[in-house]
Amino acid sequence: MAETIDRLVEEQALRHSGILGRGDGMGNSLYAMDYALLPPEAQRTIQLIINGGPFPYPQDGTPFGNRFGDLPSRGDYLEFTVPTPGVGNRGARRIVARKTGLLFFTACHYERVQGSMTPEVRRLQTAQIDERWRNGFYVITGMPPEMRQQVAEAIRQMQPH
Secondary structure (H helix, E strand, C coil), X not given: CCCXXXXXXXXXXXXXCCCCECCCCCCCCEEEEEHHHCCHHHHHHHHHHHHCCCCCCCCCCEECCCCCCCCCCCCCEEEXXXXXXXXXXXXXXEEEEECCXXXXXXXXXXXXXXXXXXXXXXXXXXXXXXXXXXXXXXXXXXXXXXXXXXXXXXXXXXXXX
C-alpha cells in the first residue's frame, strides 16, 4: 500500500523551512497547489521529467536562473515547458524543478508582477494577468512519495556533475 500524504502537515513543513509564504527577498508570495489540481498539461510534463523526455523544446531541462527571486534562493533549478492550449509558441507555463524533487508550477513565467507595491496590490495586479493562476509560482504538494523520488532521480540524472 502506498504511503499517503497529509497535505496540511506537508504545507506546514514547507512554511517552517521558508519555502511557502513570503520569504525574504522573494519576488511574489509563494503558495501551494495540490498535484491533482494542476492542469493536465502540467501533469504530463511531470511524467516527461520522470521519463527523461522527449521534451518539446530545446530549452527544457536547462537551468532556471531565478533572477527575480520568486523561488527560495538556495538551490539549483531546471525549467520545463508546460504546453498552453491554444498557444502556438512556447507560452508562459512552466514546471521548475529542484534536484531534490521539489517542483513548482507557474502560468505567468514572463508576466511576474514586480515593484515596490504592497502585497495586496501585487496580488490584485497578478490576478489581472491570469484569472485562474493568481500567483507567480506554486510549490506542488500532494504527490505520492514514490513519484517525488522518481522526479528527484530524473533531475539528478539531468544535472551536470
